[in-house]
Amino acid sequence: MTNIEELVKQQAEVHGTTRESLMPILQAVIRSERFLSEDAMVAIARELDISTADVFGTASFYTFMDTTPKGKNIIRVCKTITCHMKGKDAVIGALEDLLKIKLGENTSDGKFSLLQANCLGWCHKGPVMLINDEVHPEVTPESAVEVIQGYLKQK
């Protein structure tokens, strides 16, 4: 069994194999792999006894379920109105310069993806960014760069 098949099997044991378990299993694969590969979706479909198209159709509905490869750390900068007003463009610009990628791209070492997201629920403390599940409110271009440099050092 491949690693991904093992992961899917193990998650199916935790969450069950009924239709309601699809989301938690997809989410667990995303947590571990950062995206859903074709192999992962085929394995999930087999485990839940539904079609791969159905798995893909469901996953593709959700913004946080990417089906193209992503970096080990996904940076999501809020782009919605108050964060826009408070300077999210400058934050994104600084991160693009630091990581030498454009919005939507992955770094060549596979460590980071830089994305935008809609309102993250911290509008009183914009601009805000999420790195994986971790929140960083009230970032400036400088502090955002520092946070990423911290990640570069430890991981």
Place this chain on the structure above:
Amino acid sequence: MENKIKKVDLIFEQVDYLEILDRSFKRTQDEIILDIIDSGLRGRGGAGFPTGLKWKFAKNEEADQKYVICNADEGEPGTFKDREILTQVPEKVLGGMALCGKSTGASRGYIYLRGEYNFLLPQLNAAIDKFHEDLKNMNFDFTIEIKSGSGAYVCGEETALMESMEGKRGEPRNKPPFPTTSGYLGKPTSVNNVETLVFALMIAKEGPTKFKEMGTFDSRGSKVFSVSGDTPKAGIYELELGMSLEDFVNEFGDGDTKAVQIGGASGFCVARKHFKETVIGFEGIPTGGSMMLFNSTRSMYNILNDYLEFFEEESCGQCTPCRVGCQQLLKGIEAVKKGNRPPSYLDELQKLSETMKIASKCGLGQSAPNPFNSIINNFREEIIY
């Protein structure tokens, strides 16, 4: 100047929630529900349906299984109060869910937590474990589980939320049947906003009178507001309902407030000249809590553009008026701004938005026209030039 803004402390107040539950479990379902009805509590998630009635409908259904859902999807731009409530007083939210379970005859509860709030999972799961212990000691059969979202605003709509919980695309269902008749897995389900559940618990604690005496005839009680934008006081405030927008701006504005968006991206934009007569509440402009202030340095075109981009991205695409309508409104204002379309094209777009209101299947497509029309009506020049 007299301070007309009345701060309240019901939601974040620390209470002995087990004592409240212990007392409530000894009462009948009807007694609890009658208190909630009498209090006048209306849902705090935006739509404002009377909470007591919703519980009564669910209670009156015959079924082998019923469910309680706490809607913690909080995706409306400008809203962040549910996150704060779940952070500061999670046990009161769980208590509200158990109270709803007792009242409606449901033994299972779910919290649908947006994926953006995954960082709350460890602390919430710890609170749930402790809560299960407490309920066991009280001999009350009720369990709570968290289901996570994955970044889709429309999943806050209660039927889309249940589709998502069932492992499907989060596409809203037709209503009726309403969730209290046929909800999660086809069983009677009451879906309540995080804040609504805490108010219900507080009404069970204090009785309906204290709550009822606050606010206005249509908007009883208090409400947690999420204040953001051009304000020196951005943050979370529980305020008595029924204040005028003028009083609100006097308290929270920066002295140069040009417009306030009430109710998030799906709400209404009110220009300065209308602050005085605008009431914040169900009789005026209702809000799930989002209050965004804009001062005179802001371009209303950029603001409207942001809102429309939001809807264009978040529309589930299931029905044409919303899917195509959101795209056309966005493209339309861009074309008028660039001069590719005459200003009169805005009138055509406003007709399209009327169609969207009538023909869209769910609240998303029905309310995307709100910011559009209110901004065009108040700031037409800024959109054109």
